[in-house]
Amino acid sequence: MPRTGVFVCHCGTNIAKSVDVKRVAEEAAQLPGVVYSTDYTYMCSGPGQDMIQEAVREHKLDSVVVASCSPRLHEPTFQRCVEGAGMNAYLMEMANIREQVSWVHGKDEGATEKAMDLVRSAIAKVQHNVPLYRQELPVTRRAVVIGGGIAGIQAALDIADAGVEVVLVEKSPSIGGRMAQFDKTFPTLDCAACILTPKMVEVASNPNIRLLTWSEVEKVEGFVGNFNVTVRKKARYVDVEACVGCGECWAKCPVKKIPSEFNAELGPRAAIYRPFPQAVPNVPVIDKENCIYLTKGRCGACAKACPKQCINYEDQDELEVIEAGAVVVATGFEVEPGKLYGEYGYGGHPDLITGMQFERMVNVSGPTGGHLVRPSTWDPKQEEGEEPKSVVFIQCCGSRDEEKGVPYCSKVCCMYTAKQALLLKEKLPNAQVYIFYIDIRAAGKGYEEFINRVQDEFQANYIRGRVSEIVPEDDHLLVRGVDTLLARQVEIDADLVIMATPLLARDDVQELARNLSIQTDKHGWITEAHPKLRPAETLTDGVFLAGACIFPRDIPESVASGGAAAAKVVDLLSKDHLLSVPTVSVIDEKLCAGCETCVGVCPFTAIEMVEVEDPRTHEKRKIARVNEGLCKGCGTCAVACPSGCPSLRGFTDEQILAELDALCV
């Protein structure tokens, strides 16, 4: 006869508000094999866990049911708890009476009865459980960090400082990411370059970091501790080792008018270019779509100009497979390019720009050398233009707008708009500044004070309301909007208008997410393993998250999350070996007919075909075998197999049927 203990949790009032917890515990005590049953306010707390361990010892329990929340949240907690009392972790089952009962049913909707049903079924299952044991898996002590923005840089540096090898893979020609494009940072007005570029140099000089710029992750195979990451090193056409970044090549390149990505298309670049002077590595790339030699087979100006013969037009993409124990995704975000509101007419008026373009214009290494001008009047030869006298900033140009943009708040725009207004007033103290806003969200250390300073000391006129349209009138832009505090329509003649467009998830992250078997939400942001308790992890073991690939984040948050991901990686890779999860599929090799049905349905490519020899007849045949490191225990193969030879440990037919019997009786 089994000796089962049942522990029913109140979860404060989360469960107790609609489930009669005491009754559930009392009725459970009457069920066959249950020798102990009780309830407690917080079963996951210290006293709660002590209560379980004491009961295991005192009543010689051989199986435990905890009726509380989702196993997604606390299965590891209670597994560790029963292990502490000397039991096998897999002799503990959870009945989810919170997410599946109290959060979705009221007291009068039979919540207690449903909780009782779930507990009965968990008891039936646990009495069929057998002890399962974790296996040791090897670990490759190397991490791959994808994305070389501030979050990826921080993660790479922290991992490397702990003595672990890092390969930092960056898609663009240089690391630095978005932060490299910014002028100053809120609310301290630190110059972004002064705090970022030393870190970039550190990355380049750290012996534990291998930097692969102009490279993309193409494929990720394997499992925690044992990933194979295939990286495409795109043809750069420039020898990274030999180049000293002297600049002769781009000075001589006859193609000069390509809109510079780094300058948010506000200025030009050549076909051979480095994105910005502080680039790491300080080596240009050739843009093969626009290079005359690579498209038409003549020119060669850069090769002639190069004093060190670094140019190689024959360069080809290369694929390299990197073995790694852990992967950090730090791919960042995109900025919406300003196209959401047709009524603003972005693209038609040069003096209507985005926040990112303003950021480049105010920067001394930007396209106007830091002169704040109306782009329509900028003369690059004379290096002068007309200074704006009246400037309008528009916040939420697509954020918090379900109709035309995205429903969420992009989080950083209130602050960077205020910062930009301040920088503008510093340079042009006589300019009038107007800021249209919906709400000002300034939750952060020193943020609210910063906004107040921009309003009081720098006299930015904050107008609560939206802009309905922007129309050119004579030589300026007429901004029409509404002031909802005064309930009045507003018309402002502006020389320059700056839009705070929303932050979006990157399009290309979807493919990477599929490759890594990690999830994204409906807006494309990567989903964390748990939004509160595991913000740096994903549901794929060994894959960690840093920076704004999860959701818009400012610089301090990105740096902190880079450090958090690094700590997780170092913790993982500091182990000599990893323990596998035993609840995976096993295939009965005697029964397997080698039909490969399971191979086709496995979403994790965890099943491979192997050749085995019959020990007596020496006949060779193909059978399916599960790679226990890759298997996530989803059970798809067990359902698909026509002869029923895969079985999922911990979820065998016998266990599932016992659960069903208990529910249906």
Place this chain on the structure above:
Amino acid sequence: MTIAYFPGCSAASTGREFAESTEALCEALGLALVEIPDWNCCGASSASVLSPHLNASLNSRNLRQAAALDAPILAPCAACYNRLKTAQLELRENPALAAELGVPASVLAQRVMNLPELLLEHPGLEKLSEMVKVDLSYLHPGAYYGCLMLRPPKAVQFDDPEQPTSMERILRATGLEPVEWYARTECCGASLAGTTARMVEHRVGKIVSCAQRCEANCLVAACPLCVLNLESRQTGREPLPIYYLSEIVGAAIGLEPTKLGTQRHLLTRALVAAKQH
């Protein structure tokens, strides 16, 4: 090709030249307009305000009447077009109401077109430019869309609601170079002319002055409400002629201006000049 024709009330009154030019143009293009039998008023801007389901019931009847013709519906008047499309959307979103009014799903899927939409497909831009006989290139029109043809976008689903291009494309194919201007989708004031005439004068003044600032010498529209307001409520010193798209396209392919009803306009100097040209 047969077209189920919904002339609307203005065809016989304030928008006669629109109806005459549309009918003449369609005939020249080989499109057989068959008037929807016993159609009723679309309810214009007032019905939906008076009763929540009045618009759906008025226009579901029109749609049912048209179904017998088994042809795409042309509603040249932007208000009629808008009401028919809105009724289709209301009934698609409210199947209970559709059932109550006895409207089958096929009626809700019927194609309803405005004039630019029709011209883009029949004859299409390429064929249209081949048909041009009269040079009207001295006209620098501002294409004026108003609001009803484009909004709400969810109901009408025609062109870009903020930066439309269809009329400009048609005008270019007809040999005219429309100007770039910025009041193309502004509201003309529509039916407020009856109650708040000064508001409409203000709106019209803004539209006309924007067009003149951008060097338009006429406006081209496809809505009888807009044309009525724009023609009759101008207060500026320099009047700006207003035309229907159907008149311009008709004149360009060589139809007699009198057949197009051009003489009915309040301000017609430019097209009269075309004749003398």
